[in-house]
Amino acid sequence: MAHSHPNNNEGIRNIQVAFFLNLGFTVVEIFGGFFTNSMAILSDALHDLGDSLSLGMAWYFEKLSTKSRDKFFSFGYKRFSLLGAVINSMVLFTGSVIILVEAVPRLFNPQHSDFKGMFLLAIFGIIVNGAAMFRLRKGKSLNEKTVALHFLEDILGWVAILFGSITMMFVDFPQIDTIISILIAGFILSNVYKNIKSSFMILLQGVPENVDIAKIKSLAMQVERVKDVHDIHAWSMDGRYNIVTLHIVVDNNLDMEEIRKIKDGVKNEMQKMDFNHVTIEFEIEDEFCGLEDC
Numbered sequence: 001m002a003h004s005h006p007n008n009n010e011g012i013r014n015i016q017v018a019f020f021l022n023l024g025f026t027v028v029e030i031f032g033g034f035f036t037n038s039m040a041i042l043s044d045a046l047h048d049l050g051d052s053l054s055l056g057m058a059w060y061f062e063k064l065s066t067k068s069r070d071k072f073f074s075f076g077y078k079r080f081s082l083l084g085a086v087i088n089s090m091v092l093f094t095g096s097v098i099i100l101v102e103a104v105p106r107l108f109n110p111q112h113s114d115f116k117g118m119f120l121l122a123i124f125g126i127i128v129n130g131a132a133m134f135r136l137r138k139g140k141s142l143n144e145k146t147v148a149l150h151f152l153e154d155i156l157g158w159v160a161i162l163f164g165s166i167t168m169m170f171v172d173f174p175q176i177d178t179i180i181s182i183l184i185a186g187f188i189l190s191n192v193y194k195n196i197k198s199s200f201m202i203l204l205q206g207v208p209e210n211v212d213i214a215k216i217k218s219l220a221m222q223v224e225r226v227k228d229v230h231d232i233h234a235w236s237m238d239g240r241y242n243i244v245t246l247h248i249v250v251d252n253n254l255d256m257e258e259i260r261k262i263k264d265g266v267k268n269e270m271q272k273m274d275f276n277h278v279t280i281e282f283e284i285e286d287e288f289c290g291l292e293d294c
Contacts, residue, residue: 036117110174118165125158205235223265252284
């Protein structure tokens, strides 16, 4: 077997920083919402409090995912990062639906707020959430990408509040903030759908993106003394750590040294396709592999 263990300490640090930024700003937001008499800001503060809880959970799962294999999880704890992504996606989905439920009635019953205070708090919100998203935007795990989506949602929300506060300085049209909030919620829901789809493809052991089963066979067949390749299975633990298993058919008169050379050759070819864990089973010609779909 070939093994490679991607280091995810950077991902853990990214989510840790994001957690403390979000939690600190939530406290500021609560006071700011009362000061400006803005229900929009107070609603966002409640949303961010939920975000802080999910971020803390994401931080825990991302840290847990670095644990090595043990008697309970023979492949290690990598999928806990994926679990964090799924939970965070569900929090985003719920939050977006709540925003829609709250926003639509306000189209017909608009409320006025302190637009000057909203303007200042929006600037601060864009800076803080932008810093957090910048930290996470290059993350490689689905967990980091989902957390980054949290902050993108918050940035867009604050841009809406900023735009709305500027508009209300010159025009008596409080519905503008509600309209933009509805558009943002729709945008976030579309991105949540993509993340959930990717997460469940991994959980259901779908073939990883950019992996072609036919290419796996073609590369393995290029190795000298390989007669046939079948029963190929490829999946991913967390979207980054990819696994492949395959049966290699060889002549029945090869010695162990020749088998080892073939095995090394196939592993090298699989590593070109970014597989981190390669398992090979050898068979001789005309041997039944014991599986119905060989």
